[in-house]
Amino acid sequence: MALDLSKVGERKKLKKQREPHWQRLRAGCFLGFRPSKRSGPGSWIARAYDEDSGKYQLKALGDFGELVGNARFAAAKKEAEKLAELVEAGGEIRAKLETVSDACRDYAKSKTEAEARFKRYVYSDPLGKVKLDKLRRRHVAEWRKRLEQTPSLVSRNKDGETRTRSRAPSTVNRDMAVLRAALTKVLSPGAPNSEAAWQEALQAIRNADRQRTLYLDRVQRKKLLAAIDSEIAPFVRALCLLPLRPGALAALTAGDFDKRTSELTIGKDKTGKPRRIQLPAEATGLMVEQSKDKLPTAPMFMRGNGKAWDKNSWKKPIAAAVKAAELPAGATAYTLRHSTITDLVSAGLPLLTIAQISGTSAEMIERHYGHLASDAAVKALGELAL
Template identity: 30%
Template structure:
């Protein structure tokens, strides 16, 4: 954050009270070509910003009233420090305008407008995940912040929203005909539940900041400082990996109905996302090389997934007699799997297989990657198979499962102390 410039003549109420009223402002130079003035009138003072362009012309902006008679609110009444911050926003925006990057503010732009523009731009670039981010923004961001003008959005307002979002009940899937969205309260005494809600709030903050940054770069707001000051919750996104054991995977697959079973087995042998699997066509399977080609992925880049013998046999059976353009995974009626067709049959199969919590396709993806990590497969190979942009995400989730030189050295070197009694009691396995 830029340091405030001091001027003993106008930086306090008592100092300004001693000044005579006059039309010409009392100027304070902020930086080369940038100045902020205090104009004192008969009924109080106002702050003014002045920018000198490269052509020598002066550009002025009325910032708002000074806090001579009223306490500052940061919106219409400014202290000396707040006026400097507002002046810097004007300097940045006006400089962009003069440089040909568009007007500093082309008209009132609300947070909802910024979100809509951001999502439209992402759709135009073919970005993945727009539907889910738009849905989350409509549910959690727009109701609280949507009507606020971006230029009037403050750091405190964003922090208050972030804190409230982290404590808000979890939204549940609700029928379209329902008059009210179903929710589930967060258990404040459950550390993992609190962490999960903070993690959700952090993801929403990422979406909000991206939309506001897009508005800033498009010249619709003069400064990005208010949201740059807002930091996400710390230690909220620690990796909590749930994966299935071999026996759980078998029980789950056997509990699925036939057409859906193929989809679940496909996820377990490839680690692909649900959307990636449902878009695969027969031509994407190369029987000779034993690979499948994922042409559309979340990262926007195609990748090739190598198949083990079991995976190769599965895809060979599913593509036998299919035309190259035919979908590999289809519903029982021959139709394509839709965006929200997977969770209910997976919940039903999880109940039959006695899995708690119920499996999701993300858990199936974790199961695939975790199995590779525990067999010592390098993180770079797992990252390539999973379609991660680099190995950081892979290492964050799966590195602790890999055979470790440190762990093996400790186990080999630490002597047995004889402090644990032998027992023939076998503990029950708890779900991971």
Template identity: 35%
Template sequence: MANTIDSKNKRDRLAPRREPYWELLKKGAAIGYRRLESDGEGTWIARWRDDEGKQKYRALGNFKEFDDAAKAARAWVTACEQGASPKVTTVKEVCETYVDALKAEGRTSTAKDAEGRFSRLVYEATIGKLAIDKLKTSNVQKWMNDQIDDDDEADEEDIRRSKDTANRNLATFKAALNLALNNRLVATDAGWKTVKAFPKVGARRKDAFLGMEQRTALMKACPDDLKLLVKAMLLTGARPGELATLNASDFDKRLGCLTLKGKTGARTVAISTAAAAFFAEVGKDKIAAAPMLATSYGQRWNKDSWKKIFKEAVDAAKLPSAVVMYSLRHTAISEMILAGMDSFIVAKLAGTSVAMIEANYGHLKHSVVTAKLDAVAML
């Protein structure tokens, strides 16, 4: 062609214009460079002629080197020649197509579930704006990692559950991407095939519930400062991070309630008479902004300060190694359910959803109902 674009010096001498300067890559395929009016690098575009003689175009973006732009153009042309769609299809569009396909198959509930996941995690996210053929393994892995609950208030069980949820999101996401592959919207699944689910997170830790003797043994094994935190968790079922941020003023002695602040926002909850007596004693003579529960050094608790000594207490009490700080919350919630408390009330006290309570503790609720039914003389 008359104008060459294979070096920066040659491109810099080109006159700015809307029509790209083209260079042939092979028969039926070319790469173009559009010279901008302003200073700086121009943009690249690929062109390919299909079997019907129709020209197809693909914007490639910015490249400093001709070889890099040509490589991207050749990859697009090769994909088109192998049957992939020449048009730009975004990840968001791929997911929308998948939801529509599920609806067309009559899988209404699955479609609703998939659309909910995509609405939260794809449609308005950075990954949703990417072209499907530009999706990289690193993009999908970052998308997975960003779903993990690893803030200062998250304990091991919070992290496990968020990884388990991320795995389900990945399965749905991959199903949409694989449909795009089958529909030839992309030539390869290299951008997502090797992304693996988080291992060993699909089930709650075994032995997470502590019986009364185990609780007593654990309390005896704890140093005095940790013992107060452990007792507070058993009395309230709150998250450890919520109790770590609790101030003396967050306990209302007159009403017998606590104001907890955490990952689900602030909530004021009623507490038992025993819990009220406990917090009244612990918070006695403390100023309003002082931590209600603190280490022996007067500092607020966090994961780093309780993790090691809690593990030592678990070992000293000869409890299962699976017992973690979250086991105390699980134990408290289980006891509430076993006592016959309504799921809505338990969910409000624990700062979670009724759905979560039913999903994880529903079997205990059934046991309570069965016991009550057994007490009724039917025949």
């Protein structure tokens, strides 16, 4: 008599052994079940025949412990059929991912920012060692608590002394977002309000991204440029001309600028996807000047030591210029990006266009700057009436 793993009672009668008990779903597609030796829910395995290699490919599916007994077979069967379709189409099975750290490393293969966050907060944390099929809400909730209590590094001086501050809710959200994305690729969400609902512990803190209201007008930005050190002046001038993130601007190389078309390719940015933008005349002139006689791989904005600017090297000269120009004390490199975006919105440029140039979503532009677009529209209507 053929084995029927869909019946909970039949599964309970199965002998506890290393080799799974197999049920044939169709030609070349099998679903296996291995009973737990410790009264657990047991684990499921899929097996699919690969005609090219003449061998079966296996994939561990986990225990589906978040589901009730009679629903586990259906979920496992669905995953086994997906595996068979993948193998039959010539696809490859990913390397076996057992722990949370494995899932994070797989996700971060081409995402340097995510990898950096995982190195700081996951790989060395107890959460990293938790098996994926054993992950529960409490594991993630405990990790989140540790993360929220970890101070953020503000600066480090030459003597090794560090200054820190409490971790901001917006920073916690960014750290959680990459972990949530990594786990979502390999795990299904658990049943709501259950211990299996690991995703619930990673819900973002609402209203954490406070609007950046500090704005420097054109006169104030000219004062800043007049007071800035000559070494960093081209970099700061570019921040005043283009609505780019400071990190993305600092990462530019001479080869990213096409003098013939006045186009700039922004590669390293928050979105992770390169984009090309058309530069206005003044910004084009600056890029022509900065890329002159440089190799394509050389930093577009180069420090005296030949290295590119970064947040640790641009902070002090900008802060010193802010103080010398008697500008608001909270002004930073990012303030210039916010100020430039504000000017573009106020000038009536379409929000979608601004979003594409600045490397963010139209939703974020609408959320933070939408009121300015409304003001610009009202002003335009008023001028029309005149």
